[in-house]
Amino acid sequence: MQHETAEILAAIQAGDTPASDFAHLKLPDSYRAVTVHADEAEMFAGLASRDKDPRRSLHVEDVATPELGPGEAIVAVMASAINYNSVWTSIFEPVSTFSFLKRYGKVSELTRRHDLPYHVIGSDLAGVVLRTGPGVNKWKAGDEVVAHCLSVELEDAEGHDDTMLDPQQRIWGFETNFGGLAHLALVKANQLMPKPAHLTWEEAASPGLVNSTAYRQLVSKNGAAMKQGDVVLIWGASGGLGSYATQMALNGGAIPVCVVSSPDKAEICRAMGAELIIDRAAEGYRFWKNEDEQDPREWQRFGSKIRELTGGEDPDIVFEHPGRETFGASVYVAKRGGQIVTCASTSGFIHSYDNRYLWMNLKRIIGSHFANYREAWEANRLIDKGMIHPTLSKSYALEETGQAAYDVHKNLHQGKVGVLCLAPEEGLGVRDAAKRERLLPAINRFRNV
Numbered sequence: 097m098q099h100e101t102a103e104i105l106a107a108i109q110a111g112d113t114p115a116s117d118f119a120h121l122k123l124p125d126s127y128r129a130v131t132v133h134a135d136e137a138e139m140f141a142g143l144a145s146r147d148k149d150p151r152r153s154l155h156v157e158d159v160a161t162p163e164l165g166p167g168e169a170i171v172a173v174m175a176s177a178i179n180y181n182s183v184w185t186s187i188f189e190p191v192s193t194f195s196f197l198k199r200y201g202k203v204s205e206l207t208r209r210h211d212l213p214y215h216v217i218g219s220d221l222a223g224v225v226l227r228t229g230p231g232v233n234k235w236k237a238g239d240e241v242v243a244h245c246l247s248v249e250l251e252d253a254e255g256h257d258d259t260m261l262d263p264q265q266r267i268w269g270f271e272t273n274f275g276g277l278a279h280l281a282l283v284k285a286n287q288l289m290p291k292p293a294h295l296t297w298e299e300a301a302s303p304g305l306v307n308s309t310a311y312r313q314l315v316s317k318n319g320a321a322m323k324q325g326d327v328v329l330i331w332g333a334s335g336g337l338g339s340y341a342t343q344m345a346l347n348g349g350a351i352p353v354c355v356v357s358s359p360d361k362a363e364i365c366r367a368m369g370a371e372l373i374i375d376r377a378a379e380g381y382r383f384w385k386n387e388d389e390q391d392p393r394e395w396q397r398f399g400s401k402i403r404e405l406t407g408g409e410d411p412d413i414v415f416e417h418p419g420r421e422t423f424g425a426s427v428y429v430a431k432r433g434g435q436i437v438t439c440a441s442t443s444g445f446i447h448s449y450d451n452r453y454l455w456m457n458l459k460r461i462i463g464s465h466f467a468n469y470r471e472a473w474e475a476n477r478l479i480d481k482g483m484i485h486p487t488l489s490k491s492y493a494l495e496e497t498g499q500a501a502y503d504v505h506k507n508l509h510q511g512k513v514g515v516l517c518l519a520p521e522e523g524l525g526v527r528d529a530a531k532r533e534r535l536l537p538a539i540n541r542f543r544n545v
């Protein structure tokens with residue numbers, strides 16, 4: 097660790113360093129970061145997705161500290177988290193993220209900084225602001241923050257009602273450089289939000305991306321606008337997105353039907369308060385007979401299981417993200433007039449379904465992606481209020497990020513997997529111990545499961 101970085105860490109660890117001291121700390125010329133390399137984008141050519149190993153493509157190395165621009169902030173990152181987008185980047189699927197960086201680099205003189213032969217990845221962080229650029233007034237050096245991952249330019253009218261509709265909308269640390277899996281990160285200042293004081297660095301860093309995404313997808317009027325009493329079918333209910341969707345359904349008076357693939361995962365859903373759970377592995381659903389053909393009888397069998405659990409009701413909302421493998425079933429089981437809201441296609445992005453069930457039963461498919469500024473802020477507020485809790489199961493050191501991404505790629509994890517960046521150990525950064533004490537059992541639900 098560079099001398100300057102060690103001084104930054106010491107100032108954060110002290111806990112009572114005045115803001116003015118943070119503003120005077122020298123920034124290092126380079127910092128430790130998790131990267132992929134443009135000249136390795138073809139390294140997995142010819143391999144099946146499952147055989148592409150993030151441990152080979154993710155590097156931990158020193159990179160140059162970027163110049164700070166107007167409206168931006170440089171943050172000392174104490175902790176970050178693995179998102180599935182880190183997996184996509186590391187296996188160069190569906191496209192290499194260097195194509196995103198190249199395109200972003202063409203927007204302006206300032207964005208050209210992002211177009212580099214390496215990509216510092218990561219779309220979550222908890223840490224401390226070190227520097228702010230011209231035009232930033234709300235945030236200052238020394239502020240303890242988390243960052244959401246919406247990067248927008250907002251120069252076009254299209255995004256002025258809903259910032260996700262900005263034509264220059266990007267996911268920071270995926271479609272931009274200088275992400276959160278590093279000792280320092282460069283963000284736009286309007287990505288910053290207050291760090292919940294009752295959480296450790298790694299807990300605070302873990303909800304960001306998935307919590308905001310689940311909030312728009314399920315709760316926001318831009319998504320399914322869930323209401324009390326809705327039956328919500330949640331795929332991957334103990335995974336990154338699903339663990340937040342399950343909490344939101346319970347929190348909002350809805351009735352989650354949680355789909356998982358093992359008794360352990362079912363147990364976690366029970367611990368969150370869910371009662372209706374389907375173990376898809378135990379039930380042995382085979383929605384596809386072969387590569388080309390789905391099996392409507394399996395959709396029916398799945399639908400019957402849902403009705404058995406709900407007392408005969410079909411889902412008002414299907415919370416979709418597995419994609420190809422499940423989408424036909426999701427459209428089939430949704431209630432007449434119900435909604436299938438999708439934000440991803442983990443198992444394949446060309447979906448097929450029987451459209452008769454959609455149109456004759458007046459169902460709707462809604463596309464959803466991350467969250468706008470407001471939604472991300474509202475989602476973080478729920479964490480801060482202790483109404484939704486982090487679902488962190490395990491944390492890795494920055495040097496072990498490849499293994500952390502491997503676990504998520506292989507679906508070996510539960511909830512969220514954290515990464516300690518500057519934080520030398522877990523458990524640091526709590527500023528409101530009394531509030532934490534009250535919420536501890538809920539905060540720890542996913543720990544070491």
Ligand SMILES: NC(=O)c1ccc[n+]([C@@H]2O[C@H](COP(=O)([O-])OP(=O)(O)OC[C@H]3O[C@@H](n4cnc5c(N)ncnc54)[C@H](OP(=O)(O)O)[C@@H]3O)[C@@H](O)[C@H]2O)c1
Pocket residue numbers: 179180181305306309331332333334335336337338355356357358361376417418421422439440441442443464465466467504507511
């Ligand atoms: N658009 C956005 O803004 C956005 C934001 C976040 C994530 N995403 C995407 O959403 C997807 C999920 O992200 P995540 O963070 O929730 O990942 P995750 O932590 O891996 O959880 C996904 C869960 O889905 C279930 N699943 C996986 N493959 C499945 C299949 N073929 N059939 C049924 N269930 C399956 C698994 O649960 P069980 O094995 O227990 O069933 C898994 O735990 C990823 O593709 C990610 O890139 C998109």
